[in-house]
Amino acid sequence: MNGPVRRLLAAGAIAALAATAVPGAADAHGRHDLGRQTLAANDGWAAYDGGTTGGADADRDHVYTVDTWAELKAAVQGDEPKIVKVEGDIDAWTDAEGNALTCEDWNDPGYTWEQYLAAYDPEVWGWNAPSGPVEEARVRSYNAYREHVLLRIGANTTIVGSGRASVTHGAFFIGNVDNVIVRNLGVHNAYDCFPAWEGDAWDGEFDNFEVSGATHVWLDHLTVTDGTTHDYEAPVIWGKRVEHLDGGIDIVRASDLVTVSWNHIRNHDKTMLIGNTDSDRYAEDDKLRVTIHHNWFENAGQRAPRLRWGQNHVYNNYYTYREASGYPYHYSIGAGRHSQIYAENNAWDLEGLPPAVALYNWGGDAMHIEGSLFNGRRVDLLAAWNEANPDAPMADTVTELPVLHGKVHATRLVPVLVPLWAGAGKLR
Incomplete structure (x- = not known):
């Protein structure tokens, strides 16, 4: 059997396996309805301590189909069980009638970008944080904008595309x-x-997803990207690049029992970020427990994940990068700081980069990592890190081991x- 035929047969076998390999969803009502599906009983930390059901128990009056931003914002309010089905492509930069908006539509009367740059140019203002009327107008503009674009999701909610x-x-x-x-x-x-x-730097505030002080959250089969914006293309002003984007999926402020599965996070x-500060303010015992599995991190620059304080099971993720x-x-x-990361059977395909770059020590003292494939070869990534960074070594021992997980x-x-x-678009 020649090489190309063998490879085709192998690919076909793997594809057949893939057709039955996607774990996680249990149909709570015996129907093939994404909105009624709940997290499987073993699928990571979000399955622990009662599991994650979202809005699966919603009655008919609390099942919504939306195709505008105004409808979506209204549908996710409240804590009663609810299912929100999103159709089409929704743009948050639209008003209640669906008319397109731009950043300038939220400008306070005392603010424009040009005014801001003129007022706080270090040649005029010095290297200090802004204050005064123009900064106050920027804050008012920001608050109005935040109120519009922030989707505040109530408890017991399922959102499916x-x-x-x-x-x-x-x-x-x-x-x-x-x-x-939130799925698909x-x-x-x-x-x-x-x-x-x-x-001394620019700061953009918004994340595609921010999980803040929340529990039992399942983020599954999402495609998370920068869209048409690329911060690396933003102008450099006052010696620093302007930032308009922040996190992709940030899990912070003692959030707990989260599973992040089968997502494609691309160009970000x-x-x-899991745990947003080195301060022990959010360092309660048994918090920030997150399972991260079967995600594709494509051209993800950093933090995939970066953990403080908590416990992460990171398995079967695929990391790819092209210059x-x-x-x-x-x-x-x-x-x-005080992180417990148990990483297993992850694969990296990083064009032209050495194995040591896959990891980073941000003040942690240990990470367990096994079964890694780097650019097609089996590599001990922790040994590669320690060899390249003798001043910041990490041990291979962690005290907290994974409790629940699907097939590795x-x-x-x-x-x-x-x-x-x-x-997204892989579930039916």
Whole structure:
């Protein structure tokens, strides 16, 4: 049997496996309805302590189909069980009648971008954080904009996309609530129209997803991107590049029991921050427990994830990078203060880069990582990091081991399985 035929048969076998390999969903009512599906009983930390059901128990009066931003914002309110089905491509930069908006539509009368640059140019203002009337007007503009683009999701909610549905310019906020599912949806370009100059750098505020103080959250089969915005192309002003984008999926402020599965996170810099400060303010015991599996991180510059304080099970993820994307690559998995990362059977395909770049020590002292495939070869990534960074070594021992998880696939299957199934539009 020649080589090409053998490879085709192998690919076909893997594809057949993929057709039955996607874990996670249990149909709560015996029907093939994405809105009624709940997280499987073993699928990561979100399955722990009662599981994650979202709005599966919603009555008929709390099942909504939406195709505008105004409808979506209204549908996700409240804590009663509800299912929200998103159709088509929704743009948050639209008014209640669906008319297109631009950043300037939220400008306070005392603010324009040009006024801001003139007022706080360091040649005029010095290297200080802005204050005074123009900064106050920027804050008012920002607050009005935030109120419009922030999607505040209530407890016991399931949001599902129909086909390849998507949301652009909206920022999904899952804050201080329990039991939320978001699946099968593209979420793009959570753009900050009003970035702040902090005296030494620009700061953009919005994440595609922010999970803040929330519990039992399942984010599954999402496509998360910068859309048409690329921060690396933004102008450099006062020696620093302007930032309009922040996190892709950030899980912060003692959030807990989260599963992030089968997502395609593409062309983004600050990808997934778990634990947002080194301060022990959010360092309660048994918090920030997150399972991250079968995600495709494509041209993800950093934080995939970066963890502080919590416990992460990171398995069967696929990391790819091409220099032609324009996005700078920094690292993939970062261990921060008091972090417990258990990483297994992940694969990297990083064009022209050495194995040591896959990890980073942000003040963590340990990371368990096994079964890694790097540019087609089995590599001990922790040993590669320690050899390249003798002043910041990490041990191989962690005290907290994974509690719940689905099938951990052989690493050689990851580069085929994950691109086949990760992202929006793959569920029916």
